[in-house]
Amino acid sequence: MASLSAYIERSSTIDLLMRLLEVPGLSGQETAISQAVQAELIAAGVPATSMFNDDAHSRIDLPCEIGNLFVQLPGTKPGPRIMFSTHLDTVPICQGAKPILKDGQICTDGSTGLGGDNRTGCAVLISTVAALLKHQLPHPPITLLFTIREESGIQGARYLDTKAVSDVEMCFNFDGKVPAELVTGAVGQETFYVEITGLASHAGVAPEQGISATLIASKAIADVHAQGWFGKIQKPDGYGTSNIGIFGGKKGLAAGDATNVVTDYVYLKGEARSHDAEFNSRITAAFQAAFEKAVNEVVTIDGQRATLKFTIHKAYPPFHLEDHSPVVMRAVDAAKFIGMSPITKSSNGGLDANWLVKHGVPTVTMGAGQHEIHTIKEFINLDEFMDGCQLALAIATQCGQE
Numbered sequence: 001m002a003s004l005s006a007y008i009e010r011s012s013t014i015d016l017l018m019r020l021l022e023v024p025g026l027s028g029q030e031t032a033i034s035q036a037v038q039a040e041l042i043a044a045g046v047p048a049t050s051m052f053n054d055d056a057h058s059r060i061d062l063p064c065e066i067g068n069l070f071v072q073l074p075g076t077k078p079g080p081r082i083m084f085s086t087h088l089d090t091v092p093i094c095q096g097a098k099p100i101l102k103d104g105q106i107c108t109d110g111s112t113g114l115g116g117d118n119r120t121g122c123a124v125l126i127s128t129v130a131a132l133l134k135h136q137l138p139h140p141p142i143t144l145l146f147t148i149r150e151e152s153g154i155q156g157a158r159y160l161d162t163k164a165v166s167d168v169e170m171c172f173n174f175d176g177k178v179p180a181e182l183v184t185g186a187v188g189q190e191t192f193y194v195e196i197t198g199l200a201s202h203a204g205v206a207p208e209q210g211i212s213a214t215l216i217a218s219k220a221i222a223d224v225h226a227q228g229w230f231g232k233i234q235k236p237d238g239y240g241t242s243n244i245g246i247f248g249g250k251k252g253l254a255a256g257d258a259t260n261v262v263t264d265y266v267y268l269k270g271e272a273r274s275h276d277a278e279f280n281s282r283i284t285a286a287f288q289a290a291f292e293k294a295v296n297e298v299v300t301i302d303g304q305r306a307t308l309k310f311t312i313h314k315a316y317p318p319f320h321l322e323d324h325s326p327v328v329m330r331a332v333d334a335a336k337f338i339g340m341s342p343i344t345k346s347s348n349g350g351l352d353a354n355w356l357v358k359h360g361v362p363t364v365t366m367g368a369g370q371h372e373i374h375t376i377k378e379f380i381n382l383d384e385f386m387d388g389c390q391l392a393l394a395i396a397t398q399c400g401q402e
């Protein structure tokens with residue numbers, strides 16, 4: 001690889017990552033990790049006055065301690081402001097993780113996740129700024145964004161202070177596995193919630209006087225499946241996926257509570273994903289129509305019907321960046337400069353990038369060695385992590401374009 005590796009010292013950068021992995025940071029509880037990131041940046045020479053937490057938490061409808069962390073650095077050469085982003089929070093399985101360094105990897109003792117998703121990203125951003133300052137490498141104005149609550153529905157990026165990114169031309173989001181795989185598009189998602197209130201009756205004595213909410217929901221799901229709108233969806237005019245993930249009763253309990261009672265209530269939660277926002281809405285509309293139809297097909301002996309409450313929530317929008325767009329070209333050129341063979345790809349999951357693009361900031365996402373994320377087998381490949389650090393530095397210094 002080209003000479004940039006000389007600016008990123010391997011053992012101290014891995015030490016930085018190990019320190020960040022030890023800091024807890026569940027979604028909504030990011031104070032400790034936000035402060036740890038700021039302390040590392042200050043130690044690297046970043047003025048404390050360049051950092052602030054925004055007020056995203058005041059707009060998020062879930063408990064939050066703090067907002068997103070922003071760092072704004074002036075450029076040492078002219079050019080449009082670029083941003084590097086990553087998320088601060090980790091998923092619950094990572095709670096209590098004790099990182100172990102061995103054989104070119106960081107892993108755990110197998111009882112927890114690790115939190116490489118996304119402390120690798122946090123370490124990449126810090127190491128990049130540290131290298132720029134230490135070696136006085138010329139760079140354009142740079143913003144760092146460390147988001148909150150990415151793992152709980154991409155909330156921090158969704159509700160960030162858009163004034164703080166109004167002068168940002170493009171963004172590079174570190175949140176993934178392989179550095180050379182540049183994610184330039186992602187699906188959008190709609191979530192739907194279904195409540196069916198039927199009518200209880202003795203299942204042995206007078207089932208015809210009851211309305212089974214279980215039967216209605218089952219008929220609806222079977223109907224959606226028969227029409228090709230369940231699971232993997234491939235229609236002539238679009239494709240996507242759908243699922244019912246929760247099928248239960250009140251307050252997380254089972255639907256119904258005895259075999260001799262007609263089940264009078266069910267609650268379902270499902271999702272639809274597509275790269276096409278309009279097609280995504282058609283998937284959820286197909287579910288709604290099937291539930292409405294099923295309600296009308298299950299009637300008591302005296303003509304009563306269940307009531308249906310069907311609610312749709314647009315979780316995040318899809319996006320797609322062209323290969324010749326400036327943000328993609330900058331990432332591709334930097335990757336080639338350090339000897340990688342970059343490819344562009346699309347993601348079937350949502351990312352902070354979905355909302356950053358919606359806020360007007362074209363964003364490419366790339367990895368820094370996370371593996372088996374959200375499981376107890378999680379580990380970090382340190383060669384890939386170091387490659388991610390190099391890639392960020394190449395982007396920051398615009399190597400490969402000049």
Ligand SMILES: [Zn+2]
Nearest residue numbers: 087117118175
């Ligand atoms: Zn992540």
